Amino acid sequence: MSFFDDAVIEIFGVSFGWWAIVIFVIDLGVRVLAIIYVPRNRLPSSGMAWLLAIFFIPFLGVLLFLIIGNPKLPRARRKRQQDINSYIASVVAELPHDESLAATPEWLPSLAYLNQNLGGFPMLGGNTAVLEHDYASSLQGMIDDIEAAEKWVHVEFYIMCQDATTVPFFDALERAVTRGVSVRVLFDHVASLRTPGYRDMTDRLTSMGADWHRMLPLDPLQWKWQRPDLRNHRKLLVVDGSVAWIGSQNIIDRSYNKKRNIERGLKWQELQARVHGPVVGAINAIFLTDWYSETDELLADGADPQGEGAVTQEDRPGDLVCQVVPSGPGFEGENNLRLFLGLLWAAQNRIVITSPYFVPDESLLFAITTAVHRGVPVDLFVSEIGDQAMVYHAQRSYYEALLRAGVRIFLYPKPYILHSKHFTIDDEVAVLGSSNMDMRSFGLNLEVSLLVRGRDFVRDMRAIEDHYRSLSRELTLDEWMKQPLRSTVLDNLARLSSALQ
Numbered sequence: 001m002s003f004f005d006d007a008v009i010e011i012f013g014v015s016f017g018w019w020a021i022v023i024f025v026i027d028l029g030v031r032v033l034a035i036i037y038v039p040r041n042r043l044p045s046s047g048m049a050w051l052l053a054i055f056f057i058p059f060l061g062v063l064l065f066l067i068i069g070n071p072k073l074p075r076a077r078r079k080r081q082q083d084i085n086s087y088i089a090s091v092v093a094e095l096p097h098d099e100s101l102a103a104t105p106e107w108l109p110s111l112a113y114l115n116q117n118l119g120g121f122p123m124l125g126g127n128t129a130v131l132e133h134d135y136a137s138s139l140q141g142m143i144d145d146i147e148a149a150e151k152w153v154h155v156e157f158y159i160m161c162q163d164a165t166t167v168p169f170f171d172a173l174e175r176a177v178t179r180g181v182s183v184r185v186l187f188d189h190v191a192s193l194r195t196p197g198y199r200d201m202t203d204r205l206t207s208m209g210a211d212w213h214r215m216l217p218l219d220p221l222q223w224k225w226q227r228p229d230l231r232n233h234r235k236l237l238v239v240d241g242s243v244a245w246i247g248s249q250n251i252i253d254r255s256y257n258k259k260r261n262i263e264r265g266l267k268w269q270e271l272q273a274r275v276h277g278p279v280v281g282a283i284n285a286i287f288l289t290d291w292y293s294e295t296d297e298l299l300a301d302g303a304d305p306q307g308e309g310a311v312t313q314e315d316r317p318g319d320l321v322c323q324v325v326p327s328g329p330g331f332e333g334e335n336n337l338r339l340f341l342g343l344l345w346a347a348q349n350r351i352v353i354t355s356p357y358f359v360p361d362e363s364l365l366f367a368i369t370t371a372v373h374r375g376v377p378v379d380l381f382v383s384e385i386g387d388q389a390m391v392y393h394a395q396r397s398y399y400e401a402l403l404r405a406g407v408r409i410f411l412y413p414k415p416y417i418l419h420s421k422h423f424t425i426d427d428e429v430a431v432l433g434s435s436n437m438d439m440r441s442f443g444l445n446l447e448v449s450l451l452v453r454g455r456d457f458v459r460d461m462r463a464i465e466d467h468y469r470s471l472s473r474e475l476t477l478d479e480w481m482k483q484p485l486r487s488t489v490l491d492n493l494a495r496l497s498s499a500l501q
Contacts, residue, residue, distance in 0.1 A: 127277030
């Protein structure tokens with residue numbers, strides 16, 4: 001028998017075994033270190049959520065923190081982001097900057113400066129953008145542009161899958177390769193890997209001769225590793241530097257090919273924009289920087305805004321002023337959150353928000369509710385049902401505060417998942433892109449948003465919002481207060497977990 005088997009220590013008249021003392025000291029040390037280390041450089045809500053997890057479920061909390069507690073990309077990738085930021089600065093210096101900001105709302109130039117200071121891209125005039133909210137028509141529009149490609153096609157989507165719906169898209173890519181067009185493809189590794197037919201898709205891309213790479217790959221054997229839920233959530237297509245698509249739609253069937261979705265009859269509702277003009281070069285720069293991040297290769301195709309095929313002053317096709325706003329863990333600040341906050345505080349007449357996953361932090365919640373209190377009507381469109389239980393319940397936990405403040409909440413009807421991500425400010429400014437209004441999109445995902453100034457564009461987006469409204473049911477505070485206790489408990493628990501960043 002060893003000393004530790006029978007040795008005891010007495011504290012305040014209570015006897016404890018040595019192993020109990022050791023466990024107590026370790027537990028105390030973990031808690032003290034957590035208080036010192038966890039909140040550092042973290043949002044208060046996120047720090048508090050992690051501390052609660054570590055204090056109440058110490059072993060699991062510490063394990064989760066070690067796995068997903070670091071919201072930053074690996075050091076080598078952050079170094080690449082610094083290189084990319086320098087590259088963006090050199091590219092945009094040659095872009096034809098807009099000179100019509102004097103005609104904008106008086107608050108927009110300062111917001112444009114904020115976006116350029118954070119993300120690197122200026123506002124660019126002379127653009128057109130056509131909205132497409134029909135899933136099949138959007139996919140066909142992208143296919144048509146690929147079919148017309150003469151030099152190169154750049155494809156970047158969070159999820160890509162070859163299925164019965166998207167086979168024509170891959171057929172178009174293959175025909176482009178056969179014509180001698182350079183086809184480059186990026187897709188998020190984890191998100192695409194989880195879809196059926198992943199191997200068929202990669203085999204097809206390889207056999208056709210496309211140059212493809214996984215974004216943020218998880219491959220420990222190749223020393224490719226980062227926090228597994230740091231993902232590249234961007235969705236864009238650029239053809240020959242003359243046309244680009246940007247929005248919320250992935251390259252996959254509308255059901256996302258999941259058995260549970262098919263059983264429930266779920267269908268995704270999206271919004272895409274087809275863009276012409278100088279801003280196409282900025283959208284392509286997002287692809288070029290992501291390509292460089294994954295390959296260390298700085299592409300020449302579309303990299304020179306003054307090169308062959310560049311948009312000249314005389315060739316500018318329209319009057320929209322646009323700005324590309326990239327965001328993600330490679331940047332110092334939450335670029336998309338700052339953009340959204342700036343717009344919400346600037347709004348004077350009307351705010352309409354569409355977001356499939358609406359889980360605001362304190363600053364966003366205050367900006368929205370304060371807008372209502374200062375007399376600006378706010379409409380929020382969300383789905384009646386959810387496809388991700390934790391996010392769905394976390395979102396619901398904010399409904400009471402929003403309704404009490406006077407926000408009108410419209411529930412888009414099942415079996416549709418309103419996956420569109422856009423909002424309009426007053427009558428002249430709008431945003432659309434890949435970013436949700438949740439803490440994951442603000443801190444963990446690489447996103448891209450397009451800020452647009454133009455009354456005609458906002459009018460077209462308002463028509464889509466009116467269509468949503470005609471189909472949706474408005475949620476009232478009286479109805480919401482009748483929610484059963486079990487739903488409230490689930491919502492609140494999900495709200496706490498949503499801050500674990």
